[in-house]
Structures are given as structure tokens and as C-alpha cells.
Amino acid sequence: MIGSICWPFIDTYYVVALFALSLVKRKDVDEAKFSKDVQWVAETMYQDGKLNYFESCNQMIINGAKA
16 A cells, blocks of 8 residues: 555656656747646656556656655
């Protein structure tokens, strides 16, 4: 049960870090667009089977990880 609570947060932080590292050369990204782009990447990774929990695509958790 604890794993089903913790892993979506871990997956979200992983996706945000991965996306932020891909922006090293492109620094002119709006904050609202950043969150939507991260959500799109997370949903794509979920559909590809790289993420186990769809809750990892939650905007609220993405914004918390960004902060």
C-alpha cells in the first residue's frame, strides 16, 4: 500500500527532472507551458509503459515537483 502512494510521486519527480534536463539549451520556456509539456511527456511515457501509475501525470504534483 505504501508503494502505491509513494511511486506516483517518485515517477513525477523523475519525469520533471528528465524534462528539465532536456531544457538545458532552451531557456525561454513559460511556466504554464512547462507544466503542460511535462504532463504530455508523462502521459506519453505512461502509454509506452515506462510509468506504472497514471497519477504521475497529475498537474498538482508536477507543479509541486517544479517548485
